[in-house]
Structure formats: C-alpha cells, structure tokens
C-alpha cells in the first residue's frame with residue numbers, strides 16, 4: 001500500500017533540501033527522496049565551497065540575494081554552524097564590454113557596497129594577480145565563501161528535526177500525475193497532494209514521466225585546484241578574495257576562483273562551462289578543453305600558481321539556454337512544481353529557492369516576480385497526450 005504525505009520532493013541536493021525544510025516549517029508532512037546514499041558526490045551540490053555574491057549582470061539576482069544573505073545568516077544562528085566567510089569578490093573584465101559594464105552597473109543601481117580599483121592601485125590591493133591591459137576591476141565587498149557540504153547537511157538536519165522524512169538510496173522510477181500524485185521508487189510507492197522535482201542533472205530523465213521536455217543541457221565541470229608556488233600567497237587568511245573574470249582572451253565564458261582554504265596550498269579556479277554529459281556516465285566525458293583554457297589564463301594572470309592542476313574533481317551544471325533558472329508549476333499539472341536549470345550559479349540562492357518552490361507548491365503568490373524563470377519562455381514541447 002502507498003504511504004501518504006502532503007508533499008514529496010525528489011532530489012536531496014541543495015534546492016530539494018531547502019524546499020523540503022520550508023515545507024515542513026509550514027507544517028506539511030514531507031518526504032524527501034534521493035537516489036544515492038547521502039552524502040554523495042554525483043550531482044551538483046557536493047564539495048566544500050561555493051561563492052556567494054550580489055555581483056550579477058541582472059537586477060533580479062542581486063535583489064534576491066538581499067534576502068539570501070539574511071536567510072544564510074539566520075541558518076548560521078539557528079544551527080551554530082559557520083556557513084559563510086566574507087572574502088569579497090574581485091570582478092574583472094574588459095572595461096568597455098557589455099558583460100563587465102552590466103555587472104558594475106547592477107551593483108551601482110542596487111547600492112551594493114563596492115570598491116572600484118584602478119590599474120594604478122590594483123596590485124596594492126590584489127597582489128600576485130596581473131590585470132590585463134584594458135580590463136577594469138572592482139570588488140563586491142559583501143561576497144564570500146559558503147561552506148557547501150556543511151550547508152547541505154544543516155538543511156537536511158533541520159528538515160529532519162522538524163519531522164521531515166528523508167529516504168535515500170531510493171531512485172524514483174515513475175510518476176503518475178493527478179489530484180493525488182503517485183511516485184514509485186526502487187523501494188516503494190508514495191502518494192501526496194503535491195510534488196516538487198529538484199533533480200538537478202537528472203531533471204530531463206524524470207520529466208519524461210510527466211510528458212514535459214525542457215531545453216536543459218548537462219555539462220561536466222572539471223573542478224581544478226592549482227598549487228601555490230609560495231605557500232599561502234592566495235590564502236583566505238591573507239584576505240585574498242574570490243574572483244570572477246567576466247570574459248577574457250582565452251574564452252567567452254566566466255573564469256572564477258576561490259582563495260586557497262579547503263586544500264592547503266591549493267587555489268580552486270574553474271571555467272564556467274564544460275562538455276555535455278549523461279549524468280549517469282559523467283566520468284566517461286574526458287574532454288579537457290576547459291583545463292587548457294584555465295592553464296593559459298593562469299599563466300597570463302596568476303604568476304604565483306603552477307599552471308598545471310594539482311587536483312581535478314568533477315561536478316555538473318544543468319544549463320538553460322539563457323542561464324536563468326526554471327522555477328514554475330508544470331503547465332498541465334498545477335500540483336507539480338519544478339526547480340531546475342540552475343546553470344552553475346544556484347547554490348547561493350538555496351534558501352530563497354526553497355522558499356519560492358514552497359510558495360508555488362502551496363499555491364501562494366511567490367515573494368518575487370518569477371517571470372524570468374517561467375517555463376513558457378521556452379518553446380515548450382508538451383507532448384500531444386496532454
């Protein structure tokens with residue numbers, strides 16, 4: 001016989017964990033299903049660190065992060081666990097390029113604290129980095145590092161403390177929509193009034209059960225750590241900031257990095273794109289074009305790093321064509337909510353996304369205008385059966 005819940009959430013990454021936590025806070029009997037044994041390293045939310053920032057090229061992200069910072073701070077207070085370390089974020093890019101100017105003007109418009117650097121004072125503030133000729137630079141001073149693994153654990157623990165149920169090692173194999181949704185897994189059958197799908201890179205596979213196709217592309221990211229020539233020259237304790245290059249001569253997508261911290265003597269620097277992969281066969285994707293881009297960039301701009309990665313780990317992005325999230329109800333089944341396509345920048349929004357997906361599930365007016373995140377912006381291919 002099927003077990004009954006108010007809500008079922010599929011996927012215990014950062015978005016599913018925060019959504020479940022919000023639902024249980026609203027006194028909803030909630031089941032969080034996860035295909036792997038927790039914690040795991042096969043999705044998008046693992047690893048020790050993520051960047052948190054307000055620096056964006058779109059107002060709506062910067063504005064959502066006002067609340068984002070508050071919710072992270074609240075969770076820190078409630079849990080007694082340190083989740084955030086302020087480091088600042090150095091933004092660099094061709095001074096007259098659209099993307100660099102959009103980042104800068106968004107912060108200015110939203111009155112976010114920032115310090116603009118000039119070619120003359122740059123090396124005084126940011127030692128061991130070479131600013132390219134024609135590049136501008138500023139620092140988003142409130143940005144920093146989120147301790148990702150800890151944050152995920154805290155969200156799941158808080159959910160369970162309030163009575164939420166997590167079942168890991170249970171892969172969802174079928175979804176039957178209707179006023180009561182039936183979800184089958186490798187181990188059981190569950191029913192609920194509402195369903196939230198936060199399945200990260202597996203979203204496309206799950207949506208086939210409910211006749212929806214979204215234009216999502218899954219890419220593998222080579223998470224590269226680069227050794228300091230002189231130990232600690234880019235260390236968080238020396239107040240070295242996170243950084244983001246909007247575009248450079250090596251490639252059109254961002255390059256970003258975090259100060260050395262998690263692995264002694266190693267700085268994490270990654271390319272903000274990768275090669276397409278099947279999430280169930282991630283490690284069969286062996287393309288290293290992104291690492292070549294990073295080698296060239298590090299040789300040019302980070303003279304204090306050995307331009308050969310010392311450690312390479314793997315992670316996945318689920319990209320939408322416009323790189324904006326999907327936060328919406330299923331077009332035909334109003335009690336199925338989808339949170340997907342976080343396009344490599346969703347972690348920092350976890351507490352806000354959880355709140356929004358909860359509001360959508362409960363049929364409430366969402367706290368933010370969700371127009372940029374609607375499914376209808378795509379030429380949605382709803383199958384004729386609907």
Ligand SMILES: Cc1cc2nc3c(=O)[nH]c(=O)nc-3n(C[C@H](O)[C@H](O)[C@H](O)COP(=O)(O)OP(=O)(O)OC[C@H]3O[C@@H](n4cnc5c(N)ncnc54)[C@H](O)[C@@H]3O)c2cc1C
Nearest residue numbers: 011013014015035043044045051172200315342346347348
């Ligand atoms: C290298 C890297 C660096 C990043 N850096 C940043 C950053 O600095 N700042 C930032 O804000 N964001 C960053 N991100 C993005 C951020 O980490 C992701 O947007 C976020 O983790 C996505 O979370 P999710 O819950 O949607 O997906 P996931 O974490 O992948 O969670 C989905 C879960 O669903 C489960 N699942 C899937 N199918 C099923 C099924 N059939 N049955 C049961 N369970 C299922 C999966 O196993 C998985 O656990 C980065 C991402 C990567 C990869």
